[in-house]
Amino acid sequence: QKDGYASFMLKEIAEQPKAVADTLLGRIDEAGSLTLDEVRIPAAELREIDKVVIVACGTAFHAGLIAKYAIEHWTRIPCEVELASEFRYRDPILDPRSLVIAISQSGETMDTLMALRHAREQGSRVLAICNTNGSTIPRESDAVLYTHAGPEVAVASTKAFLTQLVACYLVALYLGQVRGTKWGDEIRAVVRDLARISGAVDQVLGTMEPVRELARSLAGKDTVLFLGRHVGYPVALEGALKLKELAYMHAEGFAAGELKHGPIALIEQDVPVVVVVPSPRGRSLLHDKIVSNIQEIRARGARTIVIAEEGDATVEPYADHLIRIPATPTLLQPLVATVPLQVFACELATARGNEVDQPRNLAKSVTVE
Ligand code: F6R
Numbered sequence: 015q016k017d018g019y020a021s022f023m024l025k026e027i028a029e030q031p032k033a034v035a036d037t038l039l040g041r042i043d044e045a046g047s048l049t050l051d052e053v054r055i056p057a058a059e060l061r062e063i064d065k066v067v068i069v070a071c072g073t074a075f076h077a078g079l080i081a082k083y084a085i086e087h088w089t090r091i092p093c094e095v096e097l098a099s100e101f102r103y104r105d106p107i108l109d110p111r112s113l114v115i116a117i118s119q120s121g122e123t124m125d126t127l128m129a130l131r132h133a134r135e136q137g138s139r140v141l142a143i144c145n146t147n148g149s150t151i152p153r154e155s156d157a158v159l160y161t162h163a164g165p166e167v168a169v170a171s172t173k174a175f176l177t178q179l180v181a182c183y184l185v186a187l188y189l190g191q192v193r194g195t196k197w198g199d200e201i202r203a204v205v206r207d208l209a210r211i212s213g214a215v216d217q218v219l220g221t222m223e224p225v226r227e228l229a230r231s232l233a234g235k236d237t238v239l240f241l242g243r244h245v246g247y248p249v250a251l252e253g254a255l256k257l258k259e260l261a262y263m264h265a266e267g268f269a270a271g272e273l274k275h276g277p278i279a280l281i282e283q284d285v286p287v288v289v290v291v292p293s294p295r296g297r298s299l300l301h302d303k304i305v306s307n308i309q310e311i312r313a314r315g316a317r318t319i320v321i322a323e324e325g326d327a328t329v330e331p332y333a334d335h336l337i338r339i340p341a342t343p344t345l346l347q348p349l350v351a352t353v354p355l356q357v358f359a360c361e362l363a364t365a366r367g368n369e370v371d372q373p374r375n376l377a378k379s380v381t382v383e
């Protein structure tokens with residue numbers, strides 16, 4: 015079933031354009047409106063929601079962190095994101111006007127399931143974002159938005175993550191549409207870009223050879239660090255998680271603005287640091303900030319691996335390695351910026367002789383605590 019690929023992970027990385035397109039299919043109409051009939055929570059109730067709380071584990075949690083930026087920006091509803099394993103054992107403030115979103119590829123993750131039960135006990139509505147039809151989490155939720163990634167066999171999540179992001183964007187845009195918040199030309203343009211995004215993911219996949227080469231050259235390293243700002247920060251966390259679980263290396267993701275508060279002490283001669291650079295258009299302040307972060311770490315000897323939008327020339331003087339991604343609106347950038355990090359981790363792990371589909375000590379579905 016690997017269809018000629020060396021691993022399920024490589025196959026699943028390659029399937030991402032289709033997974034993304036399938037998850038969008040039938041959910042955006044010709045006029046650019048969202049039709050999420052599966053979200054059976056009545057529009058009147060969605061208009062009353064005063065807080066969104068996202069619970070998830072691992073990679074799905076990273077999708078949730080990215081969703082927060084989109085939900086708050088497009089809907090102005092406050093949004094919290096919490097690890098399900100933390101949420102379930104505390105006393106969160108919820109009521110029937112809170113919408114809890116549980117994100118899970120398998121639909122069977124014990125902590126996420128317990129977190130949603132905890133939320134329902136307090137009268138909150140629960141919406142599941144899930145990849146597995148009829149699994150426990152959607153069965154116990156008030157509504158479910160399925161991701162259409164198809165079966166994900168490799169233990170490390172790749173295509174499911176991208177489709178979780180798509181589902182989160184759809185929910186955020188739908189909430190905006192239903193509530194009328196900020197719904198206007200900006201959002202309409204985002205919907206148009208989202209509808210076309212699978213082409214951009216495909217484009218990234220076509221340019222990964224230099225990333226593979228770079229990954230192989232780093233197989234002897236002990237540490238790789240990842241930096242990002244805004245939605246690039248969860249992307250950095252995801253890049254680090256992929257590298258830990260597949261390559262068994264020390265990998266950490268940081269918010270670039272935190273560098274001076276500690277992590278910069280880790281920078282020494284030739285340590286590889288991957289930096290996710292936001293688009294220079296739009297939030298240009300964010301872009302300028304990260305360019306100075308790159309300068310700072312390079313001055314301290316870091317080997318900079320910069321992921322930046324095509325045409326962004328400002329980063330060129332400071333990048334030891336430059337990975338180009340297509341121009342996308344900032345909030346959607348994780349859909350293209352994550353792909354090189356998946357390829358990087360997979361190739362580096364293979365170069366270290368690891369089995370990428372079945373990393374040691376890990377299970378695909380974590381049904382115990
Ligand atoms: C990482 C990975 C895990 C899962 C986590 C949640 O590559 O796959 O971190 O994301 O165990 O699993 P689901 O989404 O099935 O709840």
